Amino acid sequence: MVDERIKQGLYSLSIATNASEVVEAWLMMGESTEDKSSIISLDNYHKSVYPSELNKLINNTDSHFIPYFETDKLYFIDDELLIETFNNGEKDTTFGLDYSIMLDTNYASYIHTFVSRDYSALNNEIFTTIDLLIRNNFNYDHIFYMIENYKNSFVNIEGEDEKTKRDKKTKLYLNLVSLELFKSINRAEYIETGKLQYEITANEAQLLADQIFNGIFNSSYAEEGMDYFLRIQRYMVLFIVGIMQIKFESKTTVHKKVQKLFDFSTNVVGMYFDREFVIAHKYFTTQGDVKILNKINKGMDPAKVRQIIENIAWDFSVPRIMERQLVIGGKGRYFIPFFLSNDQNLRELLRLFKVKGIIYGKSNDFFIPFTKIVTQGYFEAHNCDVEAYFTEEALAHRAATYANNKDSLSQVIEREFEKLVGILGS
Numbered sequence: 001m002v003d004e005r006i007k008q009g010l011y012s013l014s015i016a017t018n019a020s021e022v023v024e025a026w027l028m029m030g031e032s033t034e035d036k037s038s039i040i041s042l043d044n045y046h047k048s049v050y051p052s053e054l055n056k057l058i059n060n061t062d063s064h065f066i067p068y069f070e071t072d073k074l075y076f077i078d079d080e081l082l083i084e085t086f087n088n089g090e091k092d093t094t095f096g097l098d099y100s101i102m103l104d105t106n107y108a109s110y111i112h113t114f115v116s117r118d119y120s121a122l123n124n125e126i127f128t129t130i131d132l133l134i135r136n137n138f139n140y141d142h143i144f145y146m147i148e149n150y151k152n153s154f155v156n157i158e159g160e161d162e163k164t165k166r167d168k169k170t171k172l173y174l175n176l177v178s179l180e181l182f183k184s185i186n187r188a189e190y191i192e193t194g195k196l197q198y199e200i201t202a203n204e205a206q207l208l209a210d211q212i213f214n215g216i217f218n219s220s221y222a223e224e225g226m227d228y229f230l231r232i233q234r235y236m237v238l239f240i241v242g243i244m245q246i247k248f249e250s251k252t253t254v255h256k257k258v259q260k261l262f263d264f265s266t267n268v269v270g271m272y273f274d275r276e277f278v279i280a281h282k283y284f285t286t287q288g289d290v291k292i293l294n295k296i297n298k299g300m301d302p303a304k305v306r307q308i309i310e311n312i313a314w315d316f317s318v319p320r321i322m323e324r325q326l327v328i329g330g331k332g333r334y335f336i337p338f339f340l341s342n343d344q345n346l347r348e349l350l351r352l353f354k355v356k357g358i359i360y361g362k363s364n365d366f367f368i369p370f371t372k373i374v375t376q377g378y379f380e381a382h383n384c385d386v387e388a389y390f391t392e393e394a395l396a397h398r399a400a401t402y403a404n405n406k407d408s409l410s411q412v413i414e415r416e417f418e419k420l421v422g423i424l425g426s
Contacts, residue, residue: 005032006359006368013357014370018044019075026077036366037078039326039334040357041071048072049097049336053136058338064129065101066339066347068322070354076334078362098330101133101140101338102322103179104346108145112178117196126342134182134190140340142179144321146172146216147229148314154217154226176209177202232320234409236276236313238269241416243280244296244309249423255384257284262389268416270402272389274368274375275353276316281382282352290352292345302421309417315346319353319369327360327367 005028012025022040026033048055050072057065058072076095085093103111107129113121114130122130133140153168184205186197200208216225242264246257261280265272283290292315295308322337329335341347353371360367371378379386388394405412 003029003032005029009033010359010368010370011374013038013040013359014372014374016040016042018042022075022077023082026082033079035362035364036359037076037081037334037362038357038359039069039336040075040077041069041355042073042075043071045073045075047074049074050099051136051138053132054101054138054338057132064107064125064340064342064347066341066350068319068326068337068339068355070356074336081333095334096332097334097336098332099139099336099338100325100330101138101340102144102318102325103140103142104318104339104341104343105145105148106342107340108142108175108179110342111182112175115178115181115196129340129342134185134187137187142176142212143325144318144339145175146212147226147321150217150226151230151233173209173213176212177205180205180208180212229317229321229324231409233313233317234413235269235271235273236316237309238409238413238416239265239273239276240293240309240312240316241413241420242268243283243293245416245420245423247284248298248420254281254284254382258379258384258386262386266389266394266398267401268405268412270398270400270405272398275319278371278375278378279349279352281379281384285382290349292349296424298424298426300424302424305421305424306417315343315349318346318350319355323358323360323367323369324365326358327365 009025009029009032012028013022016022016025019042022038022042026038050058050067054065055072057063058067081093081095107126110122110126110130114127119127132138149168149172153165153172181198181200181202184199186199189195189197198205242261246260246264258277258281261277265277279290283293287294292312295312296305318339322339325337326335339350355369356372358367358369373381376386376390
């Protein structure tokens with residue numbers, strides 16, 4: 001359960017426009033802010049914290065670079081930082097910031113193609129983006145690529161032979177080798193001559209890829225760590241199945257559809273997803289606003305429907321994986337995630353829920369992203385009465401459903417997917 005003071009503080013942070021309002025909201029939360037931090041984008045704040053070249057790219061509406069926060073004017077706060085700022089008086093308080101651009105599977109493959117010098121296989125837009133990655137020396141990582149491909153390469157898939165599994169692991173490994181080579185490109189030489197010169201050998205790249213591969217996939221913590229992300233994706237699968245059931249089972253008002261989705265969340269999923277409920281409402285209201293969900297229609301082959309939902313669920317998981325990395329942090333005091341994708345539908349999806357800020361625990365998995373209008377306020381503004389779904393009784397009901405489903409999630413997904421197949425086939 002979220003502390004009531006945190007709830008009140010979140011509302012105040014969501015409407016804050018300047019630094020003094022953030023500090024006031026933070027102090028109002030009292031000792032409930034212990035061991036917590038927050039990052040908030042502010043309308044009336046002058047400091048951009050993004051690298052200038054990256055900021056230019058982000059502000060291009062067709063950019064493949066997607067920020068987590070709605071603006072670059074970010075304010076940072078935690079108890080220790082507040083004390084430091086107070087003690088420094090008129091002097092600036094400085095601290096380290098880190099950021100990274102997460103690559104999706106497609107971009108990991110594009111970089112492998114680029115390193116292999118098969119330029120004809122890359123269109124101009126992708127080639128230009130890769131060129132910018134090198135010229136601007138941006139920080140990037142392959143954690144999302146590794147997570148997305150863990151299930152395909154390491155989890156047993158029914159009917160898949162050993163050769164297919166080996167081939168998938170080999171492809172993943174070779175992409176990692178290419179990513180390590182790509183990171184070592186002599187930037188100055190590339191800018192001056194356009195030639196690729198690596199500062200490590202192919203053998204050194206393989207050794208680095210081995211360390212990453214074994215550290216993520218073969219360590220004692222690998223299964224537990226990857227299962228965390230897999231469960232996010234599995235819950236997204238179940239939630240999307242519910243959205244599709246409601247969308248296609250009958251024609252009714254948007255308000256009724258939202259209520260049905262809350263019932264599905266309470267009685268079947270056992271969890272409430274703030275971001276995804278807003279996106280579902282937009283989809284129920286105007287299908288064209290959520291193009292990524294328009295791929296599913298009546299009369300489709302069930303196997304194709306399943307594959308589409310699996311893929312969409314990974315796209316829905318992107319912000320939550322970004323949040324997890326933000327909480328874990330990097331080399332600086334605060335960490336800011338970005339995402340890189342050429343999938344226009346995914347980019348549009350990520351921009352549907354504009355994150356004003358996030359409050360999170362420094363030593364646990366607690367985090368709550370928030371928008372300028374908190375979700376209950378959002379639904380009230382759209383004439384959807386959802387108050388009954390946030391009572392103590394409703395919260396307890398969801399928690400009980402979650403506990404019952406925790407060890408049988410796969411069976412619940414199969415049951416609900418079969419219901420969806422029946423609806424789509426009717």
